[in-house]
Amino acid sequence: MFKPKLIQFKIRKNRTDYMILVLIIILVVFGVIMVHSASKVSAELSYGDSFFFTKKQIIGAVIGFISLIIFSFVDYHLLEKFKWPILIVSIVLLGLVFVPKIGVENYGAKRWLNLGITTIQPSEIAKFAFIIFSASVLAKNYNKVKTFRGILPVAIFGAIICLLIILEPNMSITMCVGLTVVFMLVVGGVSLKHFLLFFIPALALVPFLIIIEPYRMRRLVAFLDPWQSAKGEGFQLVQSLYSLGSGGFLGKGLGASRQKYLFLPFAESDFIFSIIGEELGFVGALVLIIIYAMVIWRIIKIALNAKDRFGCLLATGIASILAIQVIINIAVVSGSIPPTGLPLPFISAGSTSLVVFMSAVGVVLNISKQSKI
Amino acid sequence: MQKRILAILLLVLFFFVLLIARLFYLQVVVGVKLEAKALSQWLRDxxxxxxxxxxxxxxxxxxxxxxxxxxxxxxxxxxxxxxxxxxxxxxxxxxxxxxxxxxxxxxxxxxxxxxxxxxxxxxxxxxxxxxxxxxxxxxxxxxxxxxxxASRVLGFIDADGNGQTGLEAYYNKYLKGxxxxxxxxxxxxxxxxxxxxxxxxxxxxxxxxxLTLDFKIQQAVENIILNAYNDNGAKNASCIVMDPSTGEILALATAPYFNLNEVPRDDVGALMDLSRNIIISDAYEPGSTFKILTTAIALNEGLTSEHDYFYCSGFRVVNGVKINCHRRSGHGSQSLGQGLSNSCNCVFMELARRIGLERFYSYLEKFRLTEGFGLDFFGEGKAVTMPQSLVTDGDLFRMGFGQSIAVTQLGLINSVASCINGGNLMQPYFAKKIYSNAGQILYEKQSTVLNKTVSKEVSDTLNRLLFKVVDGGGGKRAMVAGHNIAGKTGTAQKYENGAIAEGKYVASFIGYAPAENPKYLVLVTVDEPKGAYYGGVVSAPIAKNVFEKIFEIREVEANENLEAGRKALEANIEVPNVIGKTLSQASTMITESGLTYLTSGTGSKVKAQIAEPGSMAFSGDIVLLIMDEI
Missing domain, CATH: 3.30.70.2110 (Alpha-Beta Plaits)
Structure with a gap:
């Protein structure tokens, strides 16, 4: 197992949670394998290179790992200090996607920034920036949390970020950030009255957002009966169900997916869980979910043992966003909620998400390193 | 704060459990069904x-x-x-x-x-x-x-490659593969x-x-029948040729025909008419050809014999109703054979009377006319008979000469076949063999005797009597030189809506060769000919053409020594004048000219002769010599 001597040398009272590190390395390596398995057919056809997505994922994993190590050494209180620059930069990045030539439009949505060598998804960064910001505000304003003014900055910047992301448009990450805002407020100690004051209008916005975009409505209808439009709007969901269903209890075996032969769109990214379910069966899917549960449990444990309120809220926020994304992603591919595009953390192809999540794990490790017990 | 964090953790775990349950349902409970659906898209047909x-x-x-x-x-x-x-x-x-x-x-x-x-x-x-x-x-x-x-026999297939009519339909499951x-x-x-x-x-x-069909005979028959159809301006014209000893159908055609390679599908009604096999499906009043069956029944039941004599006054009154013979002046006294030759209705009314209703109907069953033969063809028709309880004597007498009863052409020819082949009712059939491309024979039809109808003796007697019908009787126009052909003509009035349709007839002839050992049984039916309508005039010559073609195709040599080896249709022998001659002189003269004679009375000189000197006679015709002493 990986055991960096450097850390042991520098920190006397080292309480770093290596279990999380092990679990994350398992997830990332497994992710690279599954991205390759799921994408080799479409990559070969589209790019003439069956390792096209695999290579990108490996690069993402390497950068992510470096980032993880860096963040695990950086005192997380530094993040608190830089919360404003972090927040402003991420909001600027979110705004930049609307600038022509810098912003990249794909599938009708402007979600990416072109950095020349690669593209990044600012919304992935923004959600963590928001966690840092809100954890800090809620920790500092602990005494005022019960007042309206105490939670106002969290609410305002949460709303700004949500607004920018929904304009891209990206409903799924918006919902993800929205739910994170809710979780942060709840954990931060907000009163039930204030909570409802935010939660109900936010909830009321969802049907409105669905109605203004016709494709969302169609997706909703397709979700209710995907077989009705199995060749149209319901195609992706039906294909995903075929994947999961044909996997059965034990799966077809690693690499043996039939659905990856172009039948299942986004097999390597948002719908990678279906391919996992197809190749490794219910058993494989179950083991994966258990690993996620263990990771979330470890992060929550770190939150509970954190040195201070900021560390606790920061870790809880990271655990929340991880849990929310895992739940929404699996719920979508299993046809439990209307389809929306959200990557499966650590596994789906997509370097930004991978690097940001791994960095967050680095932060968590640093929190654990400084924990009370 | 701890409580809230734990609450959120529990909420997350709760959702995880829900998702696991959902995945279990999708992958384990309905997984096989989903995979079955997915299979169709994974495989290309x-x-x-x-x-x-x-x-x-x-x-x-x-x-x-x-x-x-x-x-x-x-x-x-x-x-x-x-x-x-x-x-x-x-x-x-x-x-x-x-x-x-x-x-x-x-x-x-x-x-x-x-x-x-x-x-x-x-x-x-x-x-x-x-x-x-x-x-x-x-x-x-x-x-x-x-x-x-053979358009009405073979039938055609539909766009999906399934037989729609005829044998294509009947044997579809074998042909289709x-x-x-x-x-x-x-x-x-x-x-x-x-x-x-x-x-x-x-x-x-x-x-x-x-098939049992002989395509050369089929082709010849179709040419002849098409001409007959055109020449007579008929509604349709049919001919069936079968081997009476086996039930094999050698040719079967009803004109008009249609091109199977370009099936006229535009007019469905017309196509239905064109493709319907009238011979097999449609019952009609056969008329005099049916007299063969009446004769056979009466002979078989011992109710008449070759030496039986009948008297015809031109009509018979049955229960106060007068039923006419076609010759209103009457045929006078005649033997059974002469009755057949003359096609005298009175003879067959009398035979019907002797047979009686019950026996008559039981024979219809024996001939399988009411049931059908189980031909390998869809839509085999059955005889249309009156309910037995409603049949009056008049109806029975009419049935004796082939009216008040309707049979299919197939029904008629196949029941007649049993009367002339020694008494075996054969199952008629089209398919001889079914075999694979590799040549393996999977089915071979054996000739099947359905029933025993009449005795061998009755059959032999009928052959003699029916030979005479062609040999100078009503069917003489069917005679082919050098061959023994037997047969019977039929002219039936058609009924429409229960009444006799004026001027609408079915002219038919049923005949076979050789008379003593039938190999080819032919039924020719011309439906609604314009102009001449007698079976003997319209259909017998058609049958003659058919026989000639059959003999040519099957290389049946004409036998010049045959009694029937006369120039059939032309009465080309001038009857010599033998009046006043001695019997021996007369005998020489008549025999040399190709005629035969009978004497009446005794004496040395011929006082009178029938036929008249100088009249034209058929070869072998009988000249009655009346001697000077009685």
Whole structure:
């Protein structure tokens, strides 16, 4: 197992949670394998290179790992200090996607920034920036949390970020950030009255957002009966169900997916869980979910043992966003909620998400390193 | 705060459990069903229709056959690599690669035909190196060698390759074969996966059928019948030729015909009329041809004999109703044979009376007229008879000469066959053999005796009597020189809406050769001829033409020594004048001229003669010499 001597040398009272590190390395390596398995057919056809997505994922994993190590050494209180620059930069990045030539439009949505060598998804960064910001505000304003003014900055910047992301448009990450805002407020100690004051209008916005975009409505209808439009709007969901269903209890075996032969769109990214379910069966899917549960449990444990309120809220926020994304992603591919595009953390192809999540794990490790017990 | 964090953790775990339950449902509970649905998109079906079986006549002449070939199309919009598509096709079809490439690169067409008449093997080898954009279409064509030959017998197939009428319909399940299955694993775009197995089940080609039909006789009959149909301006004209000893149908045709290769499908009603097999399906009042059966029944029951005599005054009054003979002046006294020759209704009224209703009806059953013979053909008609309880004497007497009863032409000819072949009611049939392409015989029809109808003696007697009908009687126009032909004419008035239809007749003739050992039984029926309408005038000459063709085709030599070897239709012998001559002189003169004589009375000189001196007589005709002493 990986055991960096450097850390042991520098920190006397080292309480770093290596279990999380092990679990994350398992997830990332497994992710690279599954991205390759799921994408080799479409990559070969589209790019003439069956390792096209695999290579990108490996690069993402390497950068992510470096980032993880860096963040695990950086005192997380530094993040608190830089919360404003972090927040402003991420909001600027979110705004930049609307600038022509810098912003990249794909599938009708402007979600990416072109950095020349690669593209990044600012919304992935923004959600963590928001966690840092809100954890800090809620920790500092602990005494005022019960007042309206105490939670106002969290609410305002949460709303700004949500607004920018929904304009891209990206409903799924918006919902993800929205739910994170809710979780942060709840954990931060907000009163039930204030909570409802935010939660109900936010909830009321969802049907409105669905109605203004016709494709969302169609997706909703397709979700209710995907077989009705199995060749149209319901195609992706039906294909995903075929994947999961044909996997059965034990799966077809690693690499043996039939659905990856172009039948299942986004097999390597948002719908990678279906391919996992197809190749490794219910058993494989179950083991994966258990690993996620263990990771979330470890992060929550770190939150509970954190040195201070900021560390606790920061870790809880990271655990929340991880849990929310895992739940929404699996719920979508299993046809439990209307389809929306959200990557499966650590596994789906997509370097930004991978690097940001791994960095967050680095932060968590640093929190654990400084924990009370 | 701790409580809230733990609450959120519990909420998350709760959702995890829900998702696990959902996945369990999808993957374990309904997984197999989902996979079954998914299978259809993973596998690409390649057409592998079975080739329909061939239909031949009894000597193997092909009457209907099918060809299966494939056409290669390219859908330019789906092509990924035009060069690969062109090279795969060119390599397997020996087409010029650059020409194929030119076609593949054509813009603005959805599909373009590349090669026609591609064999199954070539298609299979292209499939192995399949490139996206290539499409196969299977073409199955049914070819009827002689266009309209036996059109109402063979029938035709529909667009799906299923027999719609005739033998194509009856033997469809044998002819059709079993379509094969060829599945290859493919991706969404239809490209075959690497190293994927091909699930291939060969189609089983349809079985072939050898018919009892003799296509040469069928062809000859059709020509003759078509002429008869045209010459008589008839509604239709039919002829059936069968082997009375076996039940094999050698030819069966009803004019008008239609081209099986270009089935006139535009007018469905007209097509129904054209394709219906009238001979097999439609019951009609047969008229005098039915008298053969009446005679056979009466003979078999010992109710009459060759030496029985009857008197005809031109009519008979039954329960106060007068039933006429066709000769109003009457036939006078006549033997049973003369009654048949003259087709005298009074004779058969008397026979019907002797037979009685119950016995008559039991014979209809014996002849299977009311039940059918189980011919291998859809829509075999049955006799239409009055309910036995409603039959009056008048009805029974009419039935005696073939009215007030309707039978199919097949019913008539096959029951007559049993009366002349020694008494065996044979099952008529079309299919002799069903065999595979490999030559394996899977079914061979054996001649089947359905019933014993009359005794051998009755059969022999009938042959003698019916020979006389053609030999100078009402059927003499059917006579072919050098052959013993027996038969009976029939002229039936048609009924429409329960009343006699003025001027509408069915003229028929049933005959067979050789009379002493029947091999060819022929029924000719002309429905509603214009002009002459007597069976003996209209149909007997048609039957003669048919017999001549049969003898020619089957190389049946004419026997000049036969008693019947006379110039049949021409009464070309001048009757010599022997009045005043001695018997021996008269005998020499008459015999030398080719006639025969009978004497009446005694004495040495001939006082008078019938026929008149100088009149024309048929060869072998009898001259009655009346001697000077009585």
């Amino acid at each position: 390649v057409p592998t229709q079975a080739t329909r079986g061939t239909i031949t006549d009894r000597y193997g002449a092909v009457l209907a056959s099918s060809e299966t070939s494939f056409t290669i199309y390219v859908r330019p919009a789906s092509v990924i690599s035009p060069e690969k598509v062109a090279s795969v096709i060119a390599k397997n079809t020996a087409l010029d690669e650059s020409e194929v490439l030119e076609k593949v690169n054509k813009k603005g067409v959805s599909e373009i035909e590349i090669a026609k008449n591609i064999s199954h093997e070539v298609m299979q080898s292209i499939l192995k190196e399949y490139e996206e954009g290539i499409i196969f279409a299977q073409n199955s064509t049914r070819n009827y060698t002689y266009d309209s030959l 079993v379509n094969g299955v060829s599945l290859v694993e493919s991706n969404l775009k239809g490209q075959t996966l690497e190293n994927s197995p091909t699930y291939y089940i060969d189609p089983i080609d349809g079985l072939n059928i050898e």
